[in-house]
Amino acid sequence: MKILVCISKTPDTTAKIAFTDNNRKFVTEGVQWILNPYDEWYALVRAIEIKEKDPSVVIHLVTVGGPDCDPVIRKALALGGDEAIRINTEPGDSFYVANQIASIAKPGGYDLILTGKETIDYNGASVGGMLAAILDLPFISLAAKLELTGDIATLVREIEGGEETVEVKLPLVVGCQKGMAEQRIPNMKGIMGARSKPLKIVEPVTSDSLTEIVSFELPAAKKGVRLVPADNPEELIKLLHDEAKVI
Amino acid sequence: MARRIEKAKFNKADSLVVLKNSLSNISNFQVMSVLVFIDHSDGQIKKTSLEALSYGAALGKQLAVPAEGVLLGSVKEDLSSLGKYGVQKIHQINQESLNQLDAEQYIRIIATLAESGGASVIILSHTNTGRAIAPGLSARLKAGLVTGATELPHTTDGFIVKKNVFSGKAFCTVSIKTPIKIISLNPNVFPVITGTGTAEVIQENITLVPSVVSIKSVSKASGEIPLTEAEIVVSGGRGMKGPENWGPIEELAKLLHAATACSRPVADAGWRPHHEHVGQTGIAIAPNLYIAVGISGAIQHLAGVNRSKVIVVINKDPEAPFFKSADYGIVGDAFEVLPKLIQEVKKLKGLA
Numbered sequence: 376m377k378i379l380v381c382i383s384k385t386p387d388t389t390a391k392i393a394f395t396d397n398n399r400k401f402v403t404e405g406v407q408w409i410l411n412p413y414d415e416w417y418a419l420v421r422a423i424e425i426k427e428k429d430p431s432v433v434i435h436l437v438t439v440g441g442p443d444c445d446p447v448i449r450k451a452l453a454l455g456g457d458e459a460i461r462i463n464t465e466p467g468d469s470f471y472v473a474n475q476i477a478s479i480a481k482p483g484g485y486d487l488i489l490t491g492k493e494t495i496d497y498n499g500a501s502v503g504g505m506l507a508a509i510l511d512l513p514f515i516s517l518a519a520k521l522e523l524t525g526d527i528a529t530l531v532r533e534i535e536g537g538e539e540t541v542e543v544k545l546p547l548v549v550g551c552q553k554g555m556a557e558q559r560i561p562n563m564k565g566i567m568g569a570r571s572k573p574l575k576i577v578e579p580v581t582s583d584s585l586t587e588i589v590s591f592e593l594p595a596a597k598k599g600v601r602l603v604p605a606d607n608p609e610e611l612i613k614l615l616h617d618e619a620k621v622i
Numbered sequence: 623m624a625r626r627i628e629k630a631k632f633n634k635a636d637s638l639v640v641l642k643n644s645l646s647n648i649s650n651f652q653v654m655s656v657l658v659f660i661d662h663s664d665g666q667i668k669k670t671s672l673e674a675l676s677y678g679a680a681l682g683k684q685l686a687v688p689a690e691g692v693l694l695g696s697v698k699e700d701l702s703s704l705g706k707y708g709v710q711k712i713h714q715i716n717q718e719s720l721n722q723l724d725a726e727q728y729i730r731i732i733a734t735l736a737e738s739g740g741a742s743v744i745i746l747s748h749t750n751t752g753r754a755i756a757p758g759l760s761a762r763l764k765a766g767l768v769t770g771a772t773e774l775p776h777t778t779d780g781f782i783v784k785k786n787v788f789s790g791k792a793f794c795t796v797s798i799k800t801p802i803k804i805i806s807l808n809p810n811v812f813p814v815i816t817g818t819g820t821a822e823v824i825q826e827n828i829t830l831v832p833s834v835v836s837i838k839s840v841s842k843a844s845g846e847i848p849l850t851e852a853e854i855v856v857s858g859g860r861g862m863k864g865p866e867n868w869g870p871i872e873e874l875a876k877l878l879h880a881a882t883a884c885s886r887p888v889a890d891a892g893w894r895p896h897h898e899h900v901g902q903t904g905i906a907i908a909p910n911l912y913i914a915v916g917i918s919g920a921i922q923h924l925a926g927v928n929r930s931k932v933i934v935v936i937n938k939d940p941e942a943p944f945f946k947s948a949d950y951g952i953v954g955d956a957f958e959v960l961p962k963l964i965q966e967v968k969k970l971k972g973l974a
Contacts, residue, residue, distance in 0.1 A: 386788075388902050388921065388922045388925070389921050389922075392788045392791045392792050394792070412902070412903050413903070416903070468766075469757070469760075469767070470760065470761060470764075470766070470767075473757075473761060492753075495788070495789050495902060495903075495925075496787065496788055496789075497787050497794075498769070498770060498785075498786060498787055498788075498789060499769055500748075500753050500757070500769055500770075501756070501757040501760065501767060501769060502757070503757065504725075504753075504754070504755075504756070504757025504758045504760075504761070505757045505758065505760060505761040506761075507758060508729070508757070508758040508759075508760075508761035508762050509761050513725075513726060513834045513835055514725060514726075514754070514757075514758060515835070516725070516750070516753050516754040517750055517753060517754070519896075529838070533750050533897075534723055534750050534751070534840070534842075535661065535663045535668065535723075535749060535750050535751055535848070536663055536842045536843065536848045537840065537841050537842030537843055538840075538841055539722075539723075539837055539838075539839065539840040539841070540837070540838040540839045540840075541835050541836065541837050541838060542835075542836045542838055543834060543835050543836075544834065550753075553896055553899065553903060553904060554896055583764075584799075585760070585764065585765065585766030585767070585798065585799060585800050586766040586767070586768060586796050586797060586798050586799065587796065587797045587799060588794050588795070588796055588797075589782055589794075589795040589796065589797050590794065590795050591787070591792055591793065591794045591795075592792065592793045592794070592795075593791075593792050593793075594790075594791075594792070594793065594928070597946070597947055597948075597949065598949070600935070600945045600946070600948040600949065600950065600951045601949065601950050601951070602945075602950075602951050602952070602953060603950060603951070603952050604952075605952050605953060605954025605955070605958065605959055606954075606962075608952065608959060608962040608963045608965075608966050609966050611934070611950060611952060611963065611966075612963065612966040612967060612969075612970055614950060615911065615932070615934070615950070616970060619911070619932045619949065619950075621853075621854070621910045621911040621931065621932050622854065622878060622911065622967070622970070
């Protein structure tokens with residue numbers, strides 16, 4: 376069994392968000408880059424759990440980006456990927472990224488392709504679904520559980536107002552979220568071993584981007600909190616009713 | 623404009639040939655339209671879809687093209703009444719199996735209708751259903767997609783859509799460059815606009831292909847208000863000290879017709895179910911009112927709630943960072959403040 380885990384680097388969850396170049400560029404100076412939490416905690420760790428049950432499983436990692444992605448790729452290898460592929464190009468939009476990953480996934484013969492439900496920077500939540508459509512595979516979005524029995528995957532996914540359990544024959548693409556697995560810390564053996572695991576760098580295929588970012592903007596600053604004395608909640612209810620008009 | 627119409631006509635003829643076997647008796651859309659996907663659950667149209675219909679109708683007006691809706695499966699409501707949200711036609715594929723989400727099937731049907739009808743813009747909601755189908759639809763139609771849109775596009779020069787990025791910490795504007803454009807609209811950012819009007823309901827006959835995903839069981843929390851749809855959310859953090867103390871949070875939520883939520887440590891400790899966890903790695907919400915009780919306001923928590931229109935923070939620590947992002951606040955002990963608040967809400971609602 377071969378599993379492909381799609382990973383992406385994102386700014387750390389506490390990174391300061393600022394823009395430059397007339398609000399066209401995200402300021403990367405001083406930003407700590409991490410593995411996108413949904414890719415790491417849920418997609419990758421679930422793949423590792425599957426491999427722990429069946430050591431014949433092979434886990435490949437794929438990312439789209441420049442050499443600045445290599446530290447997060449090494450971290451993913453330290454956690455437990457077997458080998459990584461970096462498609463050496465600046466990621467365009469989701470469709471561009473999905474086409475790049477498809478160029479690896481198609482000849483790779485993967486039984487299972489796992490992605491995080493979205494990245495915490497662009498929040499597109501699109502690459503997994505697009506990849507599935509390009510590869511003509513089923514896509515299970517917002518999956519919180521994944522079990523394999525032979526070539527049948529049983530998944531629990533979030534739907535409107537609840538969840539449903541579905542069965543799908545492999546191969547398929549899964550968007551992973553909370554519930555799928557728990558965050559892990561790489562151990563020393565993993566970190567040492569990651570250095571000698573293969574990281575293949577491949578050139579991109581030709582693909583269009585269907586969309587293009589024009590500019591960024593920060594939300595308007597809050598006016599500042601209006602404090603109400605603890606012994607006068609009546610005042611708060613009045614403000615919410617008469618001023619904010621939300622109750 | 624003339625060239626774009628030519629293009630749409632070409633697409634129509636082209637796709638009809640391809641679809642001859644899977645599609646019969648497809649009705650004529652008008653050339654160029656805004657097509658809105660209408661989601662439903664338990665026979666009820668989702669509120670997010672009423673927002674999407676209103677948004678699609680407003681966009682149709684802006685582009686001077688008709689807005690139409692597509693509903694897969696069936697609902698209790700008379701579909702012609704959806705005209706009051708500003709759409710001229712509703713296309714219905716009334717097959718029982720479509721009442722449950724089947725992403726591949728939905729994508730195929732919407733793509734077929736959009737191509738044959740010359741839809742230039744497709745609108746969905748950025749909900750669990752929208753997330754399951756919008757990306758596949760985009761790849762299939764090679765139509766540029768913007769997920770989580772926050773307002774109507776600017777269409778005077780190109781087609782520019784504003785969306786949230788960096789988990790609500792910023793916005794960006796995105797230009798869609800393809801002839802067909804897809805937008806998934808964030809819940810609770812666009813009002814439901816009700817006017818008068820009746821929509822023409824058109825029954826479409828589409829042959830379904832066997833589904834590759836088989837649904838084994840469905841569990842829906844009945845009686846609870848889904849977090850992402852709630853207009854008011856009451857949320858508790860570690861300051862609540864233990865799961866046994868959630869009574870007042872639940873009571874306040876019930877009185878306000880609100881959903882309940884919690885911070886990550888609370889979900890991780892098992893005090894509350896994981897589906898209540900709001901924050902960067904949980905659910906991102908944007909209610910009209912978010913009441914945070916005993917939550918310090920870590921940056922990861924704020925990322926999930928900072929799109930709320932009004933934030934109220936109740937915390938006994940005046941230095942809690944959450945106060946910086948709040949509109950209203952009470953510095954005080956939750957166990958003393960909550961019962962008084964509940965009393966005041968009861969008075970407001972005429973219950974005390």
